[in-house]
Amino acid sequence: MNFKKILSNIVEFYHDMGTVNRENATHILEYEIEEIEHIFALLLFGSFTGMPSPPVHITLQLLPLMEKELELMFTKVATAHDALGEITSVLGEV
Amino acid sequence: MTHLAKLQVYLVKYKGVKLKVIFFTGKGGVGKSTSSALFAYKLAKSGKKVLLNSIDPAHNLHDIFACKLDSIPKEVITGLSVMETNLDLWVKKYLMATEKEFKEVYKYQEAFNLHKYFKTLKYSPGLEEYAVLLALQDAIDRYSDRDYVIFDTPPTALTLKFLALPSVSLLWLRELVKFRQMILNKKDIVTKIKEGKRGIEVEKDPVLKRIESLIKIYQNLSDRFVDSKNTKIVVVMNPDKLSLSESKDIFTRVKDLDMTISYVILNKFTGDETICKTLEKEFKGTEVLRFPKNENEIVGVDCLEGLDLTFDLKRLED
Numbered sequence: 001m002n003f004k005k006i007l008s009n010i011v012e013f014y015h016d017m018g019t020v021n022r023e024n025a026t027h028i029l030e031y032e033i034e035e036i037e038h039i040f041a042l043l044l045f046g047s048f049t050g051m052p053s054p055p056v057h058i059t060l061q062l063l064p065l066m067e068k069e070l071e072l073m074f075t076k077v078a079t080a081h082d083a084l085g086e087i088t089s090v091l092g093e094v
Numbered sequence: 095m096t097h098l099a100k101l102q103v104y105l106v107k108y109k110g111v112k113l114k115v116i117f118f119t120g121k122g123g124v125g126k127s128t129s130s131a132l133f134a135y136k137l138a139k140s141g142k143k144v145l146l147n148s149i150d151p152a153h154n155l156h157d158i159f160a161c162k163l164d165s166i167p168k169e170v171i172t173g174l175s176v177m178e179t180n181l182d183l184w185v186k187k188y189l190m191a192t193e194k195e196f197k198e199v200y201k202y203q204e205a206f207n208l209h210k211y212f213k214t215l216k217y218s219p220g221l222e223e224y225a226v227l228l229a230l231q232d233a234i235d236r237y238s239d240r241d242y243v244i245f246d247t248p249p250t251a252l253t254l255k256f257l258a259l260p261s262v263s264l265l266w267l268r269e270l271v272k273f274r275q276m277i278l279n280k281k282d283i284v285t286k287i288k289e290g291k292r293g294i295e296v297e298k299d300p301v302l303k304r305i306e307s308l309i310k311i312y313q314n315l316s317d318r319f320v321d322s323k324n325t326k327i328v329v330v331m332n333p334d335k336l337s338l339s340e341s342k343d344i345f346t347r348v349k350d351l352d353m354t355i356s357y358v359i360l361n362k363f364t365g366d367e368t369i370c371k372t373l374e375k376e377f378k379g380t381e382v383l384r385f386p387k388n389e390n391e392i393v394g395v396d397c398l399e400g401l402d403l404t405f406d407l408k409r410l411e412d
Contacts, residue, residue, distance in 0.1 A: 026284045033280045040273055047218075054266040055259070056215065057188075057224040061308060064195045065300045 038076050041069035113234065114242050114410065120330035121340040122249040125361035127154035128392050129330045129385065130246040135398040138174035140407050142241040146176045147233050149226050150248040153178040160394040170395060184225035185216050223256040250340055254347050260316040261351055267309045274302045319353055326356040326410065333360060333369045342376055355380050362387040
């Protein structure tokens with residue numbers, strides 16, 4: 001193994017270390033963002049799940065742009081019964 | 095073009111247009127259609143170009159003008175065109191456009207079963223007043239060459255909801271924009287840590303952009319509604335307690351929305367000045383116009399010709 005190869009492996013190692021650390025640093029924040037996005041979607045599309053919602057024309061005008069949030073909202077419905085499990089899985093990764 | 099884009103184009107146009115919009119409102123059966131028809135007729139006779147548009151689902155104008163009317167304006171005399179807007183059609187058109195946009199964007203809509211939801215959306219509360227707004231937009235957009243567009247509105251409840259629509263929407267949108275900003279700020283922190291760049295989340299977020307453009311639209315509409323020089327609200331009432339009570343309610347609600355009632359028309363006036371004194375006390379600063387009781391049915395243009403308006407139409411320019 002020549003010197004160049006060793007150097008490139010070291011650089012790659014530090015780069016990966018940095019990525020892992022950044023992932024760890026942002027993981028809880030990303031989870032929080034996901035939760036707020038979920039609340040934002042619920043606030044807008046609450047009528048889908050029986051909650052009071054804003055004037056229907058506002059909902060409809062934002063609906064086509066919110067695929068991700070809507071998908072998240074439906075995923076949350078599936079995981080809602082196991083909130084504790086979800087929190088421990090988030091904390092477990094830190 | 096989507097309804098939103100049309101609304102934006104219309105607002106740019108609407109701002110530059112000098113056309114005056116008059117809404118005739120009041121309790122059911124007080125004579126809104128007759129009063130609006132008389133105003134429209136006399137304005138046209140004075141040389142103005144007028145469009146009279148009924149947005150009341152229970153249309154009366156075809157009876158007054160004794161001819162068949164639909165959503166295409168019909169010229170009844172020189173300078174006066176009359177139309178009856180089909181609000182259900184506007185709801186349908188709007189939902190179809192949204193569904194189309196929705197289908198183009200969403201990949202998983204079949205899995206969500208949201209297409210079924212669209213079928214029932216037409217019964218959603220709030221869509222009817224939005225349809226009124228779209229009908230208003232369309233009428234002004236198409237007929238901006240007129241001097242006046244006069245709307246014969248549905249009974250009080252729907253009209254008040256329609257007039258309140260811009261400010262209610264603004265309340266929601268201002269909260270939503272704050273919420274969205276909070277999400278984007280947090281996302282921005284994540285992007286900064288991971289990629290070393292800031293500000294890109296806010297820049298590229300289409301939802302925030304749409305909320306901001308909606309705020310602009312409703313702010314413009316709200317400004318337009320409170321501009322009493324170009325938008326006049328006329329309350330029509332009869333000399334009876336029920337009608338007076340509802341007119342007082344309209345007054346309070348319109349005032350809450352920072353709008354002004356330009357005139358009160360006391361229709362079927364019998365000559366009893368006591369009620370006029372009550373009105374002048376209740377509606378301080380608003381002129382009360384007296385329309386005498388007419389024993390004969392008002393059917394046909396000739397009947398309108400025979401009626402006296404007792405109002406100087408030039409004052410509508412103020």
